[in-house]
Amino acid sequence: MNEPADANGLIQLGWQSFRHLDTASIEPATGINVIHGRNAAGKTTLLEAIHFLARSKSFLTHRSSRVIQTGAAQATVWGRVATQRNVHRLGVLHGNGETRVRLDGRDVTVLSEAAWLIPLQVLNTEAQRLLTDGPTARRAFLNWGVFHVEPQYRDEWRRYQRALRQRNAALRQGDRRLAAVWEPEMAAAGEAVDHRRREFLDEWLPQALTIAAAWLPDTELEWQFRSGWRRGASLADVLAEAREREVSQGFGLYGPHRADIRLTADGIDASGHLSRGQQKLLVAALKIALIEYWGEGSSQRPVLLIDDLPAELDGPHRIDMVRRLERVPAQVFMTAIDVEQLPATSEAMWFHVEHGRVRQ
Template sequence: MARLEQLALTNFRCFEHLNWALAPGFNAVLGANAAGKTAIVEALWLLATGRSFRTARLNQVIRHQQNQAVVFAQVEGHRLGWSRTLQATTLRLDGQSVDTQAQLSKKLPLQLLTPESHRLLEEGPRLRRQYLDWGGFYHFSDFMAHWRPWRRALKQRNQALRLGQPLQAVQVWDGVLIQHGAALDVLRRAYLEEILPPLQRFVGALLPEVTASLSVHYRSGWRQGLTLAEALQESAPRDREQRTTTVGPHRADVRFRFDGVDAEVALSRGQQKLFVCALLLAQAKAFQQRHGRPVVMLIDDLPAELDADHRAHLLALLAEQGIQHVVTATDAALLPGVEQANTLQL
């Protein structure tokens, strides 16, 4: 079983020191507002992804008047470390420095649910692409072999466009974009096909009152009927005018609809949050089927917008799937089954 065994924080947000041993199943973090509950979730998310869901300025996680924040976790016998000084971030795995975040991410597959998770449905396509690429990263062994060179080529092509360089200097990157961008498109489509059956099952479990038919609509990021090579050729004048690459996987999107109506319109706010739970559970199921071990689920402020019955149902589903989960709340009474949880009181 994939298992987060221990978390230690030093000078992270409000914590001078924190050391917490976690249980395999239900882990609850309880405390008043501003006690540090979300900081614990943020620390784990930073360790697993290299990103904060609270700030783009990582120096803000360093405790006031300190020079370095450190996050350490023991995961299935591996030691994962993330530290941030005012100048740089350092990553460590089993005592050795590592160059890429992906090396830590592979050891700690985390999913995150916050009170803002409904933004995945309501806002632009960036968050939905991140959802797809989380799946691609963990599901396909060759995903990063395509994503890295495609991303590098896209960055170089956009720089050439911004500088107004000749067409030849722009198009020199097209071969790499086409080869790896088309491969990413294939992987994203294959991943959506794989998670659709479990997604439909979890929607039925969490939203039994919704009888409308769920459908998934994926857009590649270029005009339907064209290859990526044809789309790049067609978009060349527009790219030069806008000084950026206007077609490709970075413009992809996926929409979820109920009887043809977008989920953010068809569902209430509470139902949207439950639907995002179903999306995460579908990913968790696909991960477990592929790797034979579950993910770890982080849920910040579970009671937000979910009534007691839905909270109980979601926690029961997590237990049924064997998913280790870390859940925050202001009061133990808001978490059904908390008496069986491993509880950290702040």
């Protein structure tokens, strides 16, 4: 650890043998960074490198070996991350089928320790699956959001999942007595998880929809949260009532593992009603509001990666989006093929990428 830096965030980023990027290091702005260049220049790869550093994995592939440059043995990304108190050195290396994370000179085994240092969100075409896919993606997003505001949440969620697994195993064996033994633990942890989720959602979603409403003024946006069990009933009662039916199913049908968030536009499911561009704006609003919520009282500066910001947006919406991003308490990295597609941003730092070479 070093002395505190003037500004929070990723103040230096370097890489070696990471896909087709030439070995280099850059000193990004802690506000907006624009990465531009032609197709296949390496813009998305640069975002991927930041993701790799923050989360020890890619957002493009589950197979980390793919990030290793053709012909190289390992890929490395490293960075210096300034928080309010210190400057941390973080490094992620992938080679020989394993990923190693180093934080301030020591190996990190619990990856969330490193993930905690750089709260990160990605806005790309995949991110729109938050609206179009099933509830699993939304629950993962919700869990990640709550975890960054309430670190104890992870333990409660793990406790719940453990009890759920044990009860499911008992249900599959038809062992009603053992299933009942796990119910008080499952209900206690489940209610705690639900409580934290609701507190978080009540703050986050109204703010997200306010941001989105400014971009989609003619659309009425609403949200609803489904806990995963009957409203108003205690989870313990619901589990006891459902036990017999669940034995025949072989797994638990109720609880926070079945939760979902429903977003509607003019009363219709948002994914079915909104255009691609409108969906992009809504997802951007969800992520910006999350980042603003994280930013409050946190010593870590969140990072927002936006791949091809101009795509699918008309001129006025591009301007609105960039103006909004200028006020977000986050470090933003956005890519664009052509700088002409973006409005002038006074504070931004510009990086040009050509054939894998990044120039500041």
